[in-house]
Structures are given as C-alpha cells and as structure tokens.
Amino acid sequence: MSFINHFNDIQDTRSHINKKHELLDVIFLTVTAIISGAEGWKDIKQFGDSKLTWLRKFRSFENGIPVDDTIARIISSLAPEALLACFVSWVNELRDANNQSVIAFDGKTLRHSYDGDKKTAIHSVSAYAVEQGLVLAQCKSKSKKNEVSTVMALIELLELKGNIITADAMHCLKKVTKAVSKKDGDYLLQVKNNQGKLNKEIQAYYHKVRREQPSLIQQNSHETVNDGHGRIEQRTYTQLLVTDWLEQRHGWVNFNSIVEVVRQRYVGDSHTMETSYYISSLGINPEQVAKSIRQHWGIENSAHWVLDMTFKEDDSRIRRGDAPENMATFRRFAMNLAKLSAIKDSMKGKLKQAAWSDEVREQLICTSSDLI
Template sequence: MNLVSYFSDIEDFRMVNKCNHLLSDILLIGLFTYFSNGEDYEDMVLFAENHPDFVHEYCKLPNGVPSHDTFNRVFSSLDTSVLNKCLMDCGKAILDTLGEKQICIDGKKIKGVNPRSRGNTGLYIVNAWVSENELCIGQKKVADKSNEITAIPEIINSLDVENAVVIIDAMGCQKEIASLIMAKKGNYLLSLKSNQSELFEDVVCGFKTRSSDCFSEEWEYSSSRFETRKCRILQAKDVLLDENLSVWAGLKTLIQIESERHLGADIQKETRYYISSEEGLSADYFNELVRGHWGIENKLHWHLDETFARQKNEKKSFK
C-alpha cells in the first residue's frame, strides 16, 4: 500500500524553497502516531525518534525529525475537509485487507462549544467506527442531533458495507436506513426504542409472552464494578404480523439485552431491544455484537474528548 498517494490531494500551503521538511513526511508521521494511540504533537516527535527504521521506510526526513511546533503549525493550517477525505480513503483501503467488519455509527455532541444564538443547540459529529480494529472510517458534521437521521445515510453511502454488520443506535432505527444497508449488501443491528412505537410495543410483548431457547449470559468484573448481560433472541416472523414485518427490509431476528450493573451498593438495571437482518446466529454472537457497539462511546468518543482536549474546543488535533 502506497500511503503517500492518499495525501496527494493535499496542497502544500507553505512557501516553496523555505521548507525544511516534506509535507508527506509530516502527514505520514502524524498518521503513524494516530495508529499507535499517540495523543499530541509531542508524541509525533517521540514516535519518529523511537522508531527510526520503520519511519525511514516511508519518510525521507532530509533535515531530521520535525519539531512539535512544526507539526502544530502544519496541521493547524491544513484544509481539514481535504485531510479528512484523505484519511477516510486511507482507512477504507486498510479495511479492504481485513476480515468481517462491524461498523458502528453514532452521533456525538462536541462539548466545549457554547452556542450564543437562541435555538443553536451546538455541533454534532456522526462517526462510523470499526470496532474490531478501533478505526474511524467516516465522519459527518451536523448542526443538531435531529439531523443525524439525514447524516447517517450519507455516511452509509460513502462506505463499502458489503458483508459488514452496521450497528446504529435508536436514532438510526428507520425503515429507509434498513433498506439502504440491505441494498448495499450489508446487514444491520438497530437499537429499538419508542421512536418506533408500534414495532417497539410488538417486540416487548413478544419477549414477555414467548420463551426462547437461544440464551446467553456474560459477566464482567473490574475493581469497582460487576456487570451481567443476558441476551435472548426470537425470530421476527414468529412475533410480528406479516404486514408489520414486510416494511422492514430483511428483518429476521429480535434481540433483548438485560443488563445489571453493581457499582458498590448501587444496582442499575436496564432492558434494551434490537432488530437484526441476520438469522441463524447464537445469542452469544448478538451479545458480543451489542457490546462492541459500546466501543464507539467508550473508545472513540472518550478519546476525542479527553486525549485531544476537544471539551475545550482547542486547536485542531492531527486527527
């Protein structure tokens, strides 16, 4: 894979013959630092200094490793829309060499943005995240949370979801989105809540009145928390009327997840429901699939908020 070629559309804004470092070297070191969970411009310098043999396979570095101030100036001055497209193209190319994909799509409000005008609710970003590889492969800015519904199809259309499982929260549980994913030869797992009231009521009733032979239970321990997750699945055709089933493209399986968290003396219980186009799979599989969806919140969103100080709306990071 020729990584330099993915940055060919980025115009070098610097003055000709007054640059000590190649733009491609700066961009590649930034990319490598991101892949290695680096946090800031100082980490870019450290990565290049600590991995000289690897870096020199891809970078020329005619004047040595750039300083953290150089990385800062360059990344802060780049056209972020062009850089974002190049990074997404690079990420998609990497995914083409990998196995089955679980693509999680979720929205995140940028904290630290204080809307001054009445009615301005802030800025949201909808991300597409591959849970197995912890890689963001798509991103779309929207003015408010309600616009996530229009942004999600745009992201799906920009991705190759064939043979992938697309996992979306309740905002994306829409008939049109399910149809789009199926049309692109993917599968879906959609969180189901009361925004789809008729389907939600039918599914809740189905799990209350029917038994399931497909059951899975997981336990998770940490120093301060104990959590259990119980998963049951039903066949959609056994629960829903034909006229209600037919409007959801490819719908095959209904999933119930009951979780119980023990935080010291505090006990939190929650029951969630999902619909899926996959069938003939175990409750263990769906339990793990749902757990993987939490990665976009626990890893990507947290990483963006904390590591890159996004809460404070500071300077653009290399991501």
C-alpha cells in the same frame, strides 16, 4: 504505500505566491506531530523545529518549518470532504476484506470548538471497526439532531459487505436498513420511542411467546455474568425470528429477527433491572448478537475516550475555518497508526515514546507500509 501518498490528489487551494511550503510537507508534519503528543499549532511548529532533520528523512521541507499561523492557515484551507476521502482510501487499504467486524456509528461533540455560541460547537459522527480497532471515517454533522443524514452519507461511502452495523435508537429507521442492506451489510439497531408502535409490538410478542412457547425462549437465549468492584451484572439475550404476527415488520429491509436484552445489576442489597429491544437482519445466533451489542460501546471506550483523554480533543480550542474538522481527521489518522503498531504500550505510552524516540515514531508511521 505510506499513508502520506493518499494525499497526493488533494487540491491545494493556495495561490502560487503563498506556496513557500509544500502541502504534503505540512500534512506529514501535522500527523507526525500529533502522534508525538502535539495538541495545537504552536506544538506542531515546535515539534517541527526540533525534529527537522528527522522529518527530512521522509519529505524535503526545502524551506524549513512554517510558522504556526501558516500551519493553521494551510490546514484550515483543506476541504474536509477531500480529506475524508483520503482517510477512507487509506483505511480501505489497511482493512482485510475477509475480516468481518462490528462497525459502530456514534456521534461526538468537540466541546471547545465553538466561537461565542456553544451551539456552534462541531458535532461529528464516526464509524469504528471494533474488532480491528480502527476508525473508518468521521464526518461533520450539522448538529446532533442531524446525525441521521451524516450516518446515511457514511454508509454510502464505506465498504460494509459482511459487517454488522450498530447504532443507537436515533438511527433505527427504515431508510437506514435499506442503505445497509444495499451495501450487503447486516444491522443491529436498538428500538426505542422513535419507533413506538414497533417497540410495543415487540414487547407484546415476547410476552406472547413466553406464555405459549417457553421452550423457544429458553433455546434462543444466551446469558452472561460479570462481577467486580462489589457488583454483579447479569445480561440475558433472547433472539426470535420475525413472524407474520408482527404487523409493524412491513417496510423494513431484511428485517429477520428481534432481540430482547434484560440487564440486571446487583450491588450489595440493591437490585436493578432494565430491558431493551433491537431489530436485526441477522439469523438466530444469540451469542453473536450478545457480542455485537456489547461491542457497540467499543466506539465510546476505545475511540472517543482515547481521543478526549489522550489526544485532548475535547479541550482543543482550534476554531479557524475548517481546521477543527480537519484536525479531528488527522487525530484519527494518528490514533489508527498508533493502534496498528506492534509496540506494547497504552495509547498514551505510545505517544510519549514517539515524542522521545525517532525510532519509535518511525515504527508508528510505517506500521502497515514501507517507508515513504
């Protein structure tokens, strides 16, 4: 089944007199234009005009390509929640239930989506399956300060069984561990000052174990060393089981282990060191937690960075109604399609090839399914 079929149940809120162009035609046009490098309404219109014959291989486009203002009106009229449901349905079809992954949650602000007051810029939260390289969902948040409620909603929406959930310290909350555990997932959450008592108690526990059981520290540690560009980075991960000594353990669901990460950087004669702490539902496996902690940043490096640098999301000035949020979802559709492709090239290279070649574009949109 093609990705476009997942939009069959989306409600078309237009009146009958305004339905000159089929909703699915406009959605298909938008996604294929984005995967070919289009950034705004005018780009989508021009792509449609130049590729109408190709587009009609898949959809009727009985009345041709709508003008850019009509495209904007139709996309902005879509309910973001319904569009998200379509996106999640499509991604769930692609995901291998047996392919466990780190699912990283992180927020991102569309910096030019505001109209007048910069504080009104859209802030969204994405869930990213790092090993599969897929954005699983993205949802608008009222603000960065309200990310927690958005993450809770995404946890409820997604299939998490067997996956490891990572998020920054803002989400190190008892209700998050409860929600993840309810969906049969594991968690690995950084502890900072928002859990001050727990943070201090974990530090004290590591100090106690180092003094009384140094062999336990040694056998439960894993070290990585990376060098390049004139610097050496050494990371030491030490994981310990939660014991009755930790009084702050109460109230957390499946709180099974704690992790200490010591990061040291050497640049010439300069040496810096920082230590951070995590809580987890995972059993003792220092190599696994080391990999998972490093993989969390995949959402920044492989998703957010690509959206900004290749899809120019940060530069987008689309502001009409729900269009900014809906276009953000469509960009993630396009990015997932391109990542699933077997074509060997960078993301930017794939978009260029899709713009130039009907054959390449067809390969991208039909990567994981039959033709429409």
